[in-house]
Amino acid sequence: MTMQGHALDLARDKIRGTGARMTAPRVQVLAAMLGTQRVLSHRDIEDMLGAARLDRVTLYRVLDWLVEQGLAHRIAGRDRVWRFSATGEAHETHGHFQCNRCGKILCLDELSAHSVPLRLPAGCRPERTELTVTGLCAECTV
Amino acid sequence: MTMQGHALDLARDKIRGTGARMTAPRVQVLAAMLGTQRVLSHRDIEDMLGAARLDRVTLYRVLDWLVEQGLAHRIAGRDRVWRFSATGEAHETHGHFQCNRCGKILCLDELSAHSVPLRLPAGCRPERTELTVTGLCAECTV
């Protein structure tokens, strides 16, 4: 509970820092994300909130807002589901590993997308580089 | 028409090579994919077939089957839409560029995913590496 209390305080601080309104959904969602190392899907967060259930649409909008504010990052998995993470600023530049069986996503901190030498077709303006390794995670390996 | 005729013949050859049944939907879809350099979505292919329209589900199943047979490759875009390509065997190892505005996907032939040094968490078994650069393509750059 101390952990969660800390995550709540941190979430509040971060939200206050944006200058926008501080609402219960925003605090709860950001705290949930700050309290874990995992990369969470919309569904994961719904399940985590449990009692403090909030509307699906509100959750989508909170997630969009957090990404907009730079408080979270959104990454795409092979299962066509967005996943979100509040940890650090590095999610734009490092790679991820996604398990083909349980769908879980892990961060590959040592794998920087910047280390990839780019040569794009003429006229293309790159914005982000996403690097995803798929396979089986330790728990799903037989 | 010569071009398309060639694609049709090639498609028939490849399908015959699998030993499975040669059906009109399979030939049409594979020919459509062979006749273009683009990476096509389900919707793209539906539009291309036009007159020879076939059932949505059949198209999904044909695409799955082509991937299963190794005659096509499936890649995931950020818009949660699968895209397919019949060109070569290299799609598993090279990167792609996706335009944030029109959704189009281009191949980055010179960018090999193999050139990325991997260091995965213990117990993880990598199967595929996907490398996608997002941004604006030449046509969508104002």
Add this chain to the structure above:
DNA sequence: GTTGTATATGCAACACAGTTGCGATTCCGT
């Protein structure tokens, strides 16, 4: 050529992620 049968197709209905419109609620500066 006919026929038999495994295989593939087409239809209907469904599952799930995500979006839009809008009226009701709530945060927060005054």
Add this chain to the structure above:
DNA sequence: ACGGAATCGCAACTGTGTTGCATATACAAC
């Protein structure tokens, strides 16, 4: 405490992809 803009919650919708099952068909055996 109040007022108004920002946010929430509900309902209805879009789009991609899936499942179950009856019908049609490729192709091999005759």
